[in-house]
Amino acid sequence: xxxxxxxxxxxxxxxxxxxxxxxxxxxxxxxxxxxxGEPGVGKTEVAKVLADALARPLIRLxxxxxxxxxxxxxxxxxxxxMLHIRLAEAFAGEAVQGEGGRRRxxxxxxxxxxxxxxxxxxxxxxxxxAPVLLIDEVDRSDEEFEAFLLELLSDFQVTIPEMGTxxxxxxxxxxxxxxxxxxxxxxxxxxxxxxxIDYHSFAKELEIVMGKVPHLPPQLAARVCQxxxxxxxxxxxxKPGVAETLHWAEALLxxxxxxxxxxxxEETLGCLLKYRDDLEMMTAKGxxxxxxxxxxxEIEMLSL
Amino acid sequence: xxxxxEPEAQVLVxxxxxxxxxxxxxxxxxxxSEFFTALEALRVLPLEEEGPVREGLRAVVAxxxxxxxxxxxxxxxxxxxxxxxxxxxxxSQTLLASTARLRARWKGMPRVVWMxxxxxxxxxxxxxxxxxxxxxxxxxxxxGGGWSPLTRQxxxxxxxxxxxxxxxxxRRRKTHPKGDEWDPxxxxxxxxxxxxxxxxxxxxxxxxxxxxxxxxxVSGSMEPYSRMVLRFLHTLHRRKIPLEAFxxxxxxxxxxxxxxxxxADRALGEAVGAAPDWSGGTRLARGLKALRLEWGHRVLRGxxxxxxxxGLEGEDPSGLREEAARLRRWARWVVWLNPASxxxxxxxxxxxxxxxxxxxxxxxxxxxxxxxxxxxxKMQTMVAGSL
Numbered sequence: 059x060x061x062x063x064x065x066x067x068x069x070x071x072x073x074x075x076x077x078x079x080x081x082x083x084x085x086x087x088x089x090x091x092x093x094x095g096e097p098g099v100g101k102t103e104v105a106k107v108l109a110d111a112l113a114r115p116l117i118r119l120x121x122x123x124x125x126x127x128x129x130x131x132x133x134x135x136x137x138x139x140m141l142h143i144r145l146a147e148a149f150a151g152e153a154v155q156g157e158g159g160r161r162r163x164x165x166x167x168x169x170x171x172x173x174x175x176x177x178x179x180x181x182x183x184x185x186x187x188a189p190v191l192l193i194d195e196v197d198r199s200d201e202e203f204e205a206f207l208l209e210l211l212s213d214f215q216v217t218i219p220e221m222g223t224x225x226x227x228x229x230x231x232x233x234x235x236x237x238x239x240x241x242x243x244x245x246x247x248x249x250x251x252x253x254x255i256d257y258h259s260f261a262k263e264l265e266i267v268m269g270k271v272p273h274l275p276p277q278l279a280a281r282v283c284q285x286x287x288x289x290x291x292x293x294x295x296x297k298p299g300v301a302e303t304l305h306w307a308e309a310l311l312x313x314x315x316x317x318x319x320x321x322x323x324e325e326t327l328g329c330l331l332k333y334r335d336d337l338e339m340m341t342a343k344g345x346x347x348x349x350x351x352x353x354x355x356e357i358e359m360l361s362l
Numbered sequence: 363x364x365x366x367x368e369p370e371a372q373v374l375v376x377x378x379x380x381x382x383x384x385x386x387x388x389x390x391x392x393x394x395s396e397f398f399t400a401l402e403a404l405r406v407l408p409l410e411e412e413g414p415v416r417e418g419l420r421a422v423v424a425x426x427x428x429x430x431x432x433x434x435x436x437x438x439x440x441x442x443x444x445x446x447x448x449x450x451x452x453x454s455q456t457l458l459a460s461t462a463r464l465r466a467r468w469k470g471m472p473r474v475v476w477m478x479x480x481x482x483x484x485x486x487x488x489x490x491x492x493x494x495x496x497x498x499x500x501x502x503x504x505x506g507g508g509w510s511p512l513t514r515q516x517x518x519x520x521x522x523x524x525x526x527x528x529x530x531x532x533r534r535r536k537t538h539p540k541g542d543e544w545d546p547x548x549x550x551x552x553x554x555x556x557x558x559x560x561x562x563x564x565x566x567x568x569x570x571x572x573x574x575x576x577x578x579x580v581s582g583s584m585e586p587y588s589r590m591v592l593r594f595l596h597t598l599h600r601r602k603i604p605l606e607a608f609x610x611x612x613x614x615x616x617x618x619x620x621x622x623x624x625x626a627d628r629a630l631g632e633a634v635g636a637a638p639d640w641s642g643g644t645r646l647a648r649g650l651k652a653l654r655l656e657w658g659h660r661v662l663r664g665x666x667x668x669x670x671x672x673g674l675e676g677e678d679p680s681g682l683r684e685e686a687a688r689l690r691r692w693a694r695w696v697v698w699l700n701p702a703s704x705x706x707x708x709x710x711x712x713x714x715x716x717x718x719x720x721x722x723x724x725x726x727x728x729x730x731x732x733x734x735x736x737x738x739x740k741m742q743t744m745v746a747g748s749l
Contacts, residue, residue, distance in 0.1 A: 075417065083422075087402050123664070124533040134550070238659070240661075248395070252420075252425050254430050295654065295655060
């Protein structure tokens with residue numbers, strides 16, 4: 059487990075012990091890992107970093123509503139097949155006529171040459187070493203696709219009717235992520251190890267910011283994290299994740315900020331809050347000063 | 363080591379079995395396959411360290427953030443238990459198991475209360491006791507509204523209702539004889555059977571059931587209608603029409619789990635019992651806000667919202683309109699079923715209804731069963747026509 063944690067850290071990912079344990083088990087038991095958490099806490103990043111650490115290729119499948127077999131698993135290259143038939147007819151007229159010739163043509167048509175391999179098939183039947191397969195945002199896909207994943211994830215094999223069954227020689231490392239916009243079916247979760255990634259603590263977030271934006275003055279980095287942590291306590295529709303904090307830190311660095319000036323904060327608050335309702339709530343000038351200034355003052359008080 | 367190895371393994375397995383039994387009674391869905399996965403996990407985990415073992419087992423067993431928390435407490439308690447009493451067979455008689463039994467007696471989600479240690483201060487190694495409370499807490503059983511059994515006529519009305527789901531054309535395509543697009547894959551597949559391409563296969567959009575989110579005002583002024591609306595919801599649910607149901611009076615309560623009960627009387631009794639504020643005041647805007655913040659990401663996307671209310675808001679009416687407008691941005695559509703609008707001379711003059719009317723896609727009466735059914739049919743037309 060320390061090895062996993064260390065390897066992730068070398069790649070610039072700060073993982074808590076429980077996540078490291080879950081990843082270790084995923085590797086040891088060859089089971090998919092189901093990561094759930096609020097947006098922007100680094101779920102997708104786990105897969106990327108893991109691929110780097112294991113020196114395996116990363117195959118990513120982004121889910122969306124209506125995703126189907128053709129775009130996720132495989133598709134026949136029809137134009138090429140049609141062309142092949144035409145060519146066969148043109149150049150080997152008699153060869154195609156007989157019973158044997160036709161069969162041979164069929165075999166030709168449904169061979170690997172005409173198969174377009176989409177992410178899932180590429181993961182099961184890779185050209186190189188077994189890859190890390192990232193199935194991103196499963197909650198966006200619909201139930202049909204979930205059921206389809208079930209079959210794939212339990213056996214790591216796919217049956218292509220025209221060709222036969224393809225089985226993974228070496229099981230890929232599978233990471234599924236979900237933003238929990240809807241509950242994913244229990245049957246899918248049962249086949250996976252589950253880990254919930256929470257918003258990070260102040261110390262961890264600071265470590266991440268310092269690691270990813272190294273040129274930011276340490277004092278400012280601390281302020282940035284404090285501000286983000288405070289912001290998460292507000293009743294926002296979408297709380298800022300670490301991704302947003304990093305985004306903000308980069309913006310502040312680019313603007314050459316030395317400290318959190320209220321004016322500057324108001325102008326860059328869009329990095330943290332992506333909804334108009336939330337922005338309005340934080341910057342509304344009702345009675346007294348706007349909400350974000352109060353947070354800034356609180357931080358000032360803390361650091362004194 | 364070798365001699366000791368055997369019994370140790372046995373103790374481990376029986377401990378794990380007892381622990382799983384406890385978890386099962388607490389509502390975890392753990393079966394044989396989880397058990398074997400857990401054993402496999404234990405084989406590769408360092409058994410002398412508590413942390414990794416706990417986190418590893420948790421990854422196998424838990425399936426939601428709530429279960430993650432529940433597991434942590436159960437684990438701690440089981441740990442105390444094992445230190446105190448050696449024989450694992452006793453585990454079924456313990457607090458963990460008995461609280462779980464209590465849970466089974468009182469239906470509904472267990473409420474976990476950590477005793478000892480202030481909120482947030484208790485570290486992972488701190489004292490923690492798990493008690494599970496079922497049903498309502500005494501302070502909330504305000505009116506005890508209760509549910510009188512359905513009359514024969516009501517039952518007949520519910521059974522006679524033949525409703526279709528709200529069909530929406532999905533973006534997903536499938537081979538279909540009347541499709542509007544050429545399906546090359548199917549064409550070629552068929553041509554293989556016949557040796558030549560006889561027909562062009564087509565594909566078209568499939569139909570999907572639209573999910574609706576019902577937000578029912580059950581405040582005092584809605585009293586005469588709430589019962590009917592609940593019956594309607596239960597009937598929809600029995601017809602396998604996907605829906606989420608919330609009731610709102612002074613607070614927001616999700617009653618979807620209650621509707622799952624097959625028997626209408628029991629389901630609706632439970633729904634009424636789940637909302638402590640039944641027939642209370644109206645804080646609709648606040649309820650909608652709670653829905654948006656707590657459930658918005660999960661239930662609103664891709665669903666239609668049905669507001670059932672008379673629109674008489676106890677608090678600031680402009681807040682109601684704002685919240686409805688926000689819902690409108692998240693959901694596919696928002697309609698308002700207004701029982702009060704049945705009278706011929708009704709006009710939304712009070713500020714609440716007037717402002718709400720501007721923020722929704724449709725306002726239809728819902729004063730009796732026929733009105734509800736016809737409103738549902740209007741929704742069908744609306745959904746079928748969109749996209």
